[in-house]
Amino acid sequence: MTKDEFLALYEKCQTGKCTAEEIQRLDHYKDEFELKELPWLPEMGDRDEVRTELLNTLRSKITPKEKSSRKFPARWAIAASLLIFLSVGIVVLSDKEQKQVTVADHFARKAAVKTAITPGSNKAILILANGNMVDLDGSDKGLVSKQGAAEVRKLCNGKLVYNAESKAENDNQVAYNTIATPRGGQYQLTLADGTMVWLNAASSLKFPTTFTGKERLVELTGEAYFEVAKNKSMPFKVVANGVNVNVLGTHFNVMAYQDESVVKTTLLEGSVRLEKDEITAMLTPGEQGLIKQGGSAFKVREVKVDDIVAWKNGLFSFENENIRTIMRQVSRWYDVDIDYEGPLSKQNFGGSVSRFKDISYLLKTLELTGTVHFKVNGRRITVMP
Template structure:
């Protein structure tokens, strides 16, 4: 079956127009597990856009039926015991109005979480939502500007460079002349829960994830290379320049490019620095040793190691943050909680012997942290309680 045919059948299903014969065709296609990415995208569009900008056509009646079916199944058996093939017989009467796509040890499981449902017992953390979207720009003279409080238009002029906050929130560096081109460095920092986009004077665009910062010159004129320093995570779309390679210093590694798109994850609290290439070509250095990577590959340097490791990247997981998602494909609880801490601006503590299970799932980052923690608890491997702005992680019911 082609992807076009699969999407057509899915659309018919959503509108209650699917015949029994076509339903069997669709169900068989789903069982082949070749169309999970199409299901995910269809589901997530509904989640991220909300009812106001709904982009698919699941009817309210089907959505309501889906929720009833999920609640019934949750009462009948543990989450980890539900396999995807057991879901197919009732998939015809349930919708993809889901807030989370969880992969348990038994297969893919689709959930819709609603805070208003009395049948749930959520973790008592309703006050914790994503952190502040504040972005702090530090100018060459040391003065700091909170960009949230700055109106659109020119923010500041530094020599022959002006900084403009555009209508869509991007920060643009524009060269206005060459008579007063001084070497000036700026620093931009996203606080926990925030993100920002910066377009440098050469046209290179960088998007910073939460709790990240970048140190960079306001202009690259007269320089042998275009060097910026990154702490945290950033996605780079580099403007081409044969005469000036673009370089990113991130912890112990340096990435050198001429023009390409790539992601660098270099948080200080992560054990591995990862550079993932989307298109073009980059060379990643550790010390004087460099390795070329191709699109779809990832170069990683783990703590205590002296060599870069090249692997095939999980692009969906790497770029999930850029698309407004949490996505975990075999992540440990430590990795998940570090992301939660950076996005929701909370502290995390551990009590007891926490099992080293792997977790799989996807959730919009704009969701309340309750929804993510409750899903994790459903696996039976972990349990949570809170004290102020601290999330305490404990062993779950399966480990007792």
């Protein structure tokens, strides 16, 4: 295989259209991978180490993982906020045990206690219309599921894509899927209409595999960023913790965690209308609409949108945030439990740091303020004055 043939085939794999034979060709070619004979400069690092890193990256993108008899790796910890959502009655039939179990039970049975605290990564489960669950972190690239008029594919970059071959004849034929991330997880998917969704940690999104009718309706728990495909004849609606976000085609972020006191919708592009019961509010780019849990009015304010969507771009970004708000984000992303000891400072914090830094770096940075200190015991962090 020539270099040009390899690049063309790899780009095809990125779209999810590679056949099994083509993936095998890519897998075979990786064994012939070598660095070009170019002048090697000292600042480029150790040649053998760079070659190994590039080779491992290539292999990770084109080599299907071995199938596992376990649907969920033991390294997944139980996500408490996720279990609230998952324990509402979804059931599956175990292959080995002739009884029904909830998804929460399934997590509890498979999860193991982790000791090392590591940053989050791309991992989620996909719950199909029939209740079957797919571990997206461990599943092979290519076709994941065929449901009615929709094919679900996992691309070489790990992204999940729904392709609708044709519209269902009536709403009764539309199947609903749910994608859910644990604490320490995030995921990206493209819905059947072309809308792109980035799902933050400890979040879930319920959506139809194809869109029919007068609107495109999805249900969110947690946090997600949306880039909605334009369709004037079929508005897009996000239902999140009692708030309806109505759009035609726009970019926005919704934060609706159960353990947060407010639901926040932040608009980057286009326009949205917020609704809750009889209350409404319109947003323009750069504005955020927020409403307290059980509140009776939206508050609209200007915000720094880059701070709001920093999580999508791999950053923690704090703008005048108190320590409890910050530690809730830390808990979700690093999958740790938080305790508080003694009276906490009322000082707020600002700044940004990579979400992929070791947690000790973030904690030490906060400690430099002299107003807060931390004690780490296993996967439990105690916050102290």
